[in-house]
Structures are given as C-alpha cells and as structure tokens.
Amino acid sequence: MKKKIGVYVCHCGGNISDYVDVEKVREEIEKDEGVFLAKTTMFACADSNQKDMVTDIAEKQLDGAVVASCSPKLHLLTFSAVAERAGLNKYNYIHANIREQASWAHSDDKVGATEKAIQIVKAAVAKVKRSNALEPIRVEATNAVAVVGAGVAGLRSAIELAESGSQVYLIEREFFVGGRVAQWDDLFVSNETGKELITRLYDKAMNHKNITLFTGAEIVENSGSVGNISLKVKVSPRHMKLNCDEGNLEKAIEVCPVEVPDKFNFNITTRKAIYHNFPGEYPQLPVIDMEHCTRCGECEKVCKNVDFSQQEEFLNIKVGSVLLATGYDPYEPKNDEFGYKTIDNVVTLPQFKRLVHYCDDKLVYKGKEVKNIAYIYCVGSRQVDGENKYCSRYCCTATIHAAITAKKKYKEIYNFHFNRGIRTYGKQEVLYDESSRMGDIYLQSFEDHPPVVSKVGDKTMVTIKDILTADKTLEVEADLVVLVTGMVPRQDNSIGSLLKVPKGRDNFFNEIHMKLRPVETVIDGVTIAGASQGPKNIMESMNSSLAAATKSFSLIAAGELALSPTIAKIDADNCEWCGKCDDACPFSALTKTDVNGKQVAVVNEAVCKGCGMCMPVCPSNAIELIGYTDDQIESMIDALVSTH
C-alpha cells in the first residue's frame, strides 16, 4: 500500500469549480491516510502545473499520483507522460473524471456534485494505493512479411517492404501474377495498359533479393501471433519443368483436346488445359490445369518440359506480419437481372472490356456487329433490396473509359449510359466531359425506377423513365447491353477465415478505424491493402498498399514488439481447464497447456488485448486482469459507496 500519493484537483477554468467545491474536495482527500499532498490547480493540463507536478513527484518521492479533472479520453496520456517524466511508472498514475461525471452532469446540484466528486477521487486514490509498476511486454519479432495476393497492391507492398529491409514471401493463389489489373488494357489517366503496369512491378519485385514469390500457393495453416506467425503454405505444381522451346508451346496448346471457359476473359472465350492467359504473362511458364486435363499426353509429345510427376508441396514459413491484398471479384448478376443470361446480348463490364480487347476493326458479339451499346450502371452496387449498399467507386470511370475506347476504336459506335448519377470524381471528371462531348448520351433514373431490358422480336430494347427529360419514357435499340457490375468481396474468403480477420457490413475486410487506422485490423500484425478492404481504383489501391506495407514494417522493424502489459493472467493453481475462457475470448489468446501434469489455460501475451471477456465466465475465478485486479476494483467500489 502506498503512503506518498499526490492528488491534484483541477478547476478547469470554471468548468469544474463553478459547480464542485474543489477546495472541499481537496480538504476531504487530504484526510486520506495515503495522501501525502493534495493541491488544487486552475488548469491541471497547463505547462506550469505539469512542471510543478514533475517537481513534486521527483523531490517528494511520491509513489502514486491522481489528477481529478476531465475525461481520461482527453488527458490520461498527458498525465501519464508527466508521471514518466518525473520518474514514476505510468501505471502508478490514476485519472479521476470529475468534470463529465460530476460538474457537468450535476450542474443543478452543487452540493451533490461536490459529494460525488469526493467519492470519485477517493476511488481513484483507493486504486492507486494498490497499483503496481508495470513494464510493457516485449516480444521478439521476425523481420519478414507474408504478402497475400500478387496483384497490383500485393506487388507494390512487397517491393516497398523489401526495399525497407524485410524478407517478403509473396503468396499468389493463381499461377500468374497481376490479378485483375493484368486483365485490363489501356488505363485512365496514364494510358498505360494493365499489362505494362504489372510488368514494371513484376520486374522490380523479381529483381529484389528479399522477395520470394510463390504462385499456385495458398496459406492453409496459421499459428502464433504478431511478430512470430507461423504459416503453412500449400504450393500446387504447374506440371511444367521449364517453358517449352521456341514455338512448341503454341503447338502444345493447339494439340490439347480439352476446351474450358477462360476465366481470365470472364468466360467469353475458351482455353485449353495447358495454357497461359496471354503471351508474355508472368511468370513466363505455362500451366497444366489438372482439374480439366485428361492426361491424353498429346502435349508431352510436342513439349518435352511437361512433367506430370510434379506433386503438391507444403512449406512452413515464419513471419512477423501478414499483409492481405487479396483483391475483389466482379459482381456476378443474378439470372435474368437486366436480362443477364436470358437475353443473348447482355454482358458484364469486365466481359465487354475483354471483348473490346479481342475485336480489332469491328465490334462483333456472337456473330453480330455492334453499333448501339447500352450501359446499365450500378448493377450489384448501391442496391435497394440487395446487401451491397455501397458504391463500387471505379465503375463509372471504367465504363466511360471503355465507352470512349470503343468509340475511338470502331466506326459508328453510339453509347447510351443508363445511370443513377455519374460519379467520375476528382481528376476522372475529364473523362465524363470527353465522352459527353463525343456524343455519348446519358439517361438517368432513380433507384426505384431502374431501366428495363427486354426482347422485342429479335431486338433488344432498353427503356427508362429518364429524369433528365421530365420523366419521359425513352427507349434505345441496343445491339449490346453492358451491365456495369461493381466490386464484391472474393467469394473464397478462406484466408480471411483462417486469420480471423473481421469483415465489415459490406463483407470486405474491416479496418480498425475507417479514418484514423485505415490499414490495420483488430488482429495484431495483419494489415489489409487494396480492394480486399473495399472498392478502390488502382491509385487508391496503391495508396493503401504503401500504407499497409509501412504499417506492417513498423510493427516488426525494431526486431521486438512492445505490447501493453494490461492483459489477462491465469492463476494456474486455481485453474481447472474447462474451456469457457477460450470460448469467450474473441482473439483466441488462450490455449490449453500442461503445467506440471495439470491441464490449465495459458494466455498468449502477444495476442491478448486485455478486454476482460474471459474473467466473468471463469467458474473458479482464476483469471485476473493486470491493472484492473479484483482487489483494485473492489477497493474503488468500497470508496465510491462509503459514507464519510
């Protein structure tokens, strides 16, 4: 029990002293046996008072300090820092809130407010008497990061981390890098193609000694905690030793009898079982798709580097942090949503972009030349009835860009944009300007009157009640209907489930704080980048991937982590493993361990957040929360309810 406690009661200008008799509070508190000095001050947070406190604590060798002032949200850290400057452990400083909880709350009852303030300060004094000096928990950190996803965000993060000095394991589930961006041609603003961007990033990443790329790879197991995460990675074989000799690959592809829809082109084309997505793709090594391969052996005859003997491999890696850049899936419209799959000339935006890629001088879909193109916006985004309430951000710009591209590439193209308000925000507005000056027609409706796609004879008609033409019903005969599909989270969320990364209401990975901590998750050591977190364009993905890389790096860069000591502690003597604490823990910080032949719970110090969820469920009361022990809390309750 401490006997040299200093108490400072703040006037807060008049915010407190107008209603609370601070002098009386001081007098009452002074009577407490542990209190060595009690002072009032006009502004406790003022520099002069902070200096006085430092002098008092240091010269009078105080062993505890209390400031009775405003909310700890405002100044707890201020006075903790004062304590530390004076050489007092910051856990021996306790904050009492007599402004929000007394003077402001009871401005109609000065006597009552003063009474309450006295009790609050007494409770704080009771706690500080029983407080202990605590030191942060130090954990050794491995200076390595697993970057999941080798799209544009993953590649960029990997380069940044590698250049900062971390070892990077870049883990890509597909057999080729580049993700969605590799699927796009010209991009706005730079007019580079997606392929060019990926090539630049890939070259840079592959030339860096710190980066190891795994393709066809997935994390299947995860253990440990921030600083020391063990991952088990499953690597699927390509069944190719090396690339085929010059020209032989084309022959091998030609002789393969299997044809399956090509996912890379969103199923508008087919590919063989031995394939690469496009010539020159990275890594420049084709793959045999064993799911569809019939093992007829035809390709082996023309390409000697085919190797059916390759097996799945499992690797164990140890990292300090995991950066998730797993990207998004394009929304897949439901059957008959705007005629999708029921009307033959309805495609999605990604399909349209690939179609424009493959059509050279004429835009042809299913054998028919296309002149009039109707784009229907916000399909799968900003849903009224569905779950996707969010705007997918990129699609307005991407659509207008695609429309301009088509108009420039082919003769006599007419674009009709059936939108719900164009959101080409920021610099992208120039595209909207360009397209409307080129003669693209914009038609707008509210969410309750979406456009209707219907088949009239052999013609596809799109009708709308256009709010820009005084709600007149207008129709367009469309040769092609493009559904502007937004972004949705990856269908396969196995990595998210494995790492227990929480999802937001939109089902994308969730950050801690949208504005202030935008790339961290509540899982320590796991950061998120790019469209895995929510719809983003490439520029925004780059911003977030650089931020996530920096955040991951800063966690592990020092070689050790300093974690808060206010965590759960198990009394092994009392614990009889029942598992209830483990069920209650949202962070999986508790594990069953054998201690001297007894099964007890052990807290993983690097994982526990000190939330206290485990304490009330423990039937034998074997759990204490350091910094908030039963003894401390009970003494505070006693002080609050005592009469003087």
Added chain:
Amino acid sequence: MARINPKFTKELQSYGAFDTNACYNCGNCTAVCSLSDEDNSFPRKMVRYSVLGLESEIESSLEPWLCYYCGDCSATCPREAEPGELMMSLRRYLTSKYDWTGLSGMLYKSLTTSIIAFVLLAIGVIWFAAEQNFMPEHLLHYGHYFEMLAIGGVFLVILLPNLFRMWNMVIRKPKVKVPISAYFKSFSELIVHMFTQKRTLGCDDSQTRWFEHLILVIGYLSLLFTTVFLDWFATDSSFVLILGYVESVIIFSVTFIFMIGRVNKKTQQSKNSHPSDWFFVIWLFLMGLSAFVVRLFIDLDILETNIWMYLIHLTVLVQWALIIVPFGKWTHFLYRSFAMYFEKLKSLSAS
C-alpha cells in the same frame, strides 16, 4: 415512348447548332431565361430533345419560336454549349420542316446551294433584261408587275401551305383539342404579335433591340406597300415620294446597324452568324439602298442613261422575293407570330 436517335445532333449541326452534346443538364439556361415559364420551359428541354434526337417532340414544339434570343442562356452556360444558338438552329430546322418544297432545308444546310440559287436568279434577271433590250420603261413596268405577282404567288403557293403544315404539326398531330371559337377569339394575338413583336420586351437585355427591330418591320412593310400599291417609282404625289425616301432610309440605316453589330459580335445574339442571317440583313440593306438610289436617279432624271442601277435593284428584289422570303429567314416574321397564336390556342384547349 420515344426512340432515341443519336444521329440527330449531326443533322442539327448542319443548321448551325454548336456543341449541344456538351450539355450536362444543369438547367442554368432555363433558370436565367426571362421568357421561360412553367408552361413553356426552355431552352434546356429543347437541348435535351436535340441531344436525344426526339424529332416528333421537336416538330410539335413551339418553344423555339417563343425564344427571342437575348443570349443570357449562352452567356451563362458553364459548358459553352450555346443553348441560344441551338434555339436559333431549331428555328431554321423547323422552318425546313414546315416547308413542303424542301428547298428551305437545302438552302439552310448548304452555302453553295444558296450561292448557286442567287447567281441563277441574277443571270435570269439579266437575261430577261437583255430580252427587253434593256428598255427602262419595260423593265420598270415588268419590275412592278413582278412585285405584285411575287407577293401573291409566294404567299399562296409556299407560305400558306407551310403555315398549314405548321398548324398540322403543333395542333392537329399532337391532338390538341381546340374549339373553333378559340381560333377567332385568339386572332388578335396573332395581329398584335405580328406587328409589335412585343414579346421581345420580356427579354432582360437592352430594349433598343426591340425598338430597332420594330421600326425596321414597320419601315419594311410600309415600303412594300408604298412601292407596290402606291407605285413609288412612278408616283407624282410628293407625299408618297417623301414617304418612300424615309422608309428606304430607315431600312438601310437599321440594317446597317445590324450588320455592324454582326461584324463586331459584341452582343450574344450577334456572336454567331449563319449565312442565312447574313443574307437576310445584307439583302434587306441592299433593297433599301438600291430602291433609294433608283428613285434618286429618277428624280435626277439620270436613270434612263444608268439603267444598270435599276438592274441591280431588280436583281436584289427578285433574289429577296424568291429565295429569302419563301425559304429563308424572312419566314420568321410569320412563324413567330403564328407560334404566339397557336400557343394561345393550346392554352385555351388546356383550360
């Protein structure tokens, strides 16, 4: 249900429209327009119809005629889409649509065609004069005869059927039910607007424009009357003589001011001049000036020795009466006032 026709803007551009597609539907043009009201909201609606190519909606609209081109809309358009000039082009487009011969459209759309027509008529006049051996008396006689014939002929063959077509497009086709009595009750509307153009006073810009235009109209109509019915070139009455001089001076002075305005481009409505605008003011100017000089030559007794002067006048007159009056900008005199008339009929049918 209306079908969108994206090719229409190209068509409209041949009548002089600017970058109509630049419009992003902000509606500033309609907000600043001092003539637009709830019943007739323009120009945004017409811009929208034009962008979408809703031809039947445009054909049945009177709005282009209800706009008197103060130019506020063009001046405030954030996209510089020139809505005022679009309304002007729509008036040319509608003029062509009303014209059963189709010649209006050809002349509006092609400067070459217009020039060829002017040249052919000039050759015709000179050929005719040569046939008459350039006899002053014969020429003056046939000139006067032509005037009367042209007025009647053009009105009966071209203008009257075109007015009927206009009525058909704006009243009958859209099935506006107008009681017969309304046609009589509203007739005064037609006359008032035809001779005063008082709607221009609703425009926020300077009212000198209305005044200049008014005295030009009065000067023109009375000179027409003076030459055709009072036979100014052959009159003995000193009153008629002086009247004719005054009227012709008014015409060439006001049109001169208009021409200077179009050259200087200081006001919004004079910024963009279509060839048909130029033809209209120049020929009116030449008509006034040549009539003045011809009469002066008669008074000085030098016309017989300078018959070329009368040939110039006759050429200008024939070109005016056979090109500009039936197929050119002159028609706005009729269509504007009939538009006010039809608008009145529509409002009576609605109530």
